[in-house]
Amino acid sequence: MSHKKQTTTIFEQMSALCRDTGAINLGQGFPDLPEPTELIRAARGALLVQSNQYPPMRGLPELRNAVAAYYRQMQGVSINPEEVIVTSGATEALAASILALVEPGDEVICVQPLYDAYVPLIERAGGVPVFVNLKAPEWTLDVGDLAAAITPRTRMIVLNTPNNPTGTMLPRATMDAIGQLAEAFDLIVLCDEVWEGMIFDATPHVSSLSIPALRHRSVKAGSAGKLFSLTGWKVGWAIATPELASRIAAQHQFLTFTTPPALQWAVADGLNLGRDWFTAHSARYAEGRRLLVDGLTQAGFVVLPSSGSWFITIDLPASGFTQPDRTIAERLVQEAGVGSIPVSAFYQTEPETRYLRLCFCKEAKTLEQALERLVQFRSSIVEG
Ligand code: PMP
Ligand code: GLN
Numbered sequence: 001m002s003h004k005k006q007t008t009t010i011f012e013q014m015s016a017l018c019r020d021t022g023a024i025n026l027g028q029g030f031p032d033l034p035e036p037t038e039l040i041r042a043a044r045g046a047l048l049v050q051s052n053q054y055p056p057m058r059g060l061p062e063l064r065n066a067v068a069a070y071y072r073q074m075q076g077v078s079i080n081p082e083e084v085i086v087t088s089g090a091t092e093a094l095a096a097s098i099l100a101l102v103e104p105g106d107e108v109i110c111v112q113p114l115y116d117a118y119v120p121l122i123e124r125a126g127g128v129p130v131f132v133n134l135k136a137p138e139w140t141l142d143v144g145d146l147a148a149a150i151t152p153r154t155r156m157i158v159l160n161t162p163n164n165p166t167g168t169m170l171p172r173a174t175m176d177a178i179g180q181l182a183e184a185f186d187l188i189v190l191c192d193e194v195w196e197g198m199i200f201d202a203t204p205h206v207s208s209l210s211i212p213a214l215r216h217r218s219v220k221a222g223s224a225g226k227l228f229s230l231t232g233w234k235v236g237w238a239i240a241t242p243e244l245a246s247r248i249a250a251q252h253q254f255l256t257f258t259t260p261p262a263l264q265w266a267v268a269d270g271l272n273l274g275r276d277w278f279t280a281h282s283a284r285y286a287e288g289r290r291l292l293v294d295g296l297t298q299a300g301f302v303v304l305p306s307s308g309s310w311f312i313t314i315d316l317p318a319s320g321f322t323q324p325d326r327t328i329a330e331r332l333v334q335e336a337g338v339g340s341i342p343v344s345a346f347y348q349t350e351p352e353t354r355y356l357r358l359c360f361c362k363e364a365k366t367l368e369q370a371l372e373r374l375v376q377f378r379s380s381i382v383e384g
Contacts, residue, residue, distance in 0.1 A: 010345040018339040027339035031361035046265035055261040059086025066271040089234035090223035096251040102127040106155035113346030143177040162195040167306025179213030194223040199308040295371040310361040320382035324353035336377035
């Protein structure tokens with residue numbers, strides 16, 4: 001019998017439950033706001049005028065140039081287009097990087113709570129995940145914990161900033177300290193930065209590629225799906241020094257080989273839209289975030305501070321709930337008609353069970369309706 005895991009992800013499960021019950025889905029992260037017409041038009045144009053045959057395996061040169069130019073402009077990070085490998089979503093960038101750089105028996109340090117794809121991919125490469133936890137409720141990363149998890153078999157550390165599900169970000173001092181560790185123990189840092197375009201306060205995004213000690217031993221994963229709120233497009237990239245990039249490309253060529261050319265053309269156009277466009281784009285999401293956070297806070301929920309992503313987390317005990325997050329998530333969808341994601345789903349070991357993730361990238365009227373239901377649900381449980 002196969003021992004391969006066959007469970008569907010919590011995101012799929014919750015979305016299916018919402019479809020079946022007609023609940024408002026604040027679980028899986030996908031927007032229902034109008035999609036950027038500039039990109040849709042560019043994709044339509046590219047389908048008609050550009051080749052629809054296999055593009056170059058590493059990605060269209062125009063897109064690889066645009067990715068490098070975007071990071072130079074937005075983050076001041078100097079990237080050579082040769083270092084960019086275009087993939088089918090950040091998921092494939094993560095997969096290709098892990099398959100390229102993790103050998104059977106290698107240990108990979110993962111920081112919980114973590115995105116669900118990391119562990120299955122590490123295991124598929126024959127690697128052994130080793131867990132370190134962010135410290136709730138501020139979700140800080142203690143570099144001493146990372147150092148304590150390093151053994152002679154450690155090959156890689158996987159980071160995620162801004163973090164899904166917490167929305168918190170790793171400060172430069174932490175990234176610098178990780179750089180020193182990585183240098184001292186000859187480790188690779190795989191940094192998942194897909195939420196870099198959705199930051200709602202003044203916290204600076206610190207890319208692993210901006211840390212001198214990490215520049216040559218780090219892979220950054222990015223996602224156009226997240227930058228442009230087009231999650232179904234699945235255009236992403238891995239960026240690393242040419243030697244690492246070649247190894248990643250060698251895996252990419254047997255995973256998907258290429259990514260649809262029309263979408264690559266459109267993303268290249270999108271990345272060239274300029275800083276003001278991106279500021280206006282994320283500002284639309286800031287409105288929904290404010291609406292949900294303010295409404296919940298006024299109604300007695302405690303929302304944890306965060307900086308980025310499309311998610312906020314509720315502190316359940318501080319909000320008056322006594323049951324664990326999975327129970328509350330189940331009751332919330334069944335009894336109140338609102339889908340959410342329990343933060344414990346982002347743990348493989350020692351789960352935190354006190355937090356619930358809600359997605360705010362929705363129209364105001366959807367959020368207002370969800371808010372009403374959440375407030376009523378809390379009243380019936382906490383005050384009822
Ligand atoms: N990493 C994180 C932290 C994510 O939240 C997501 C998607 N939500 C991904 C990777 C996957 O990105 P993509 O859809 O581009 O594959
Ligand atoms: N990244 C999305 C989220 O965290 C889900 C992506 C997926 O369903 N695989 O909600």
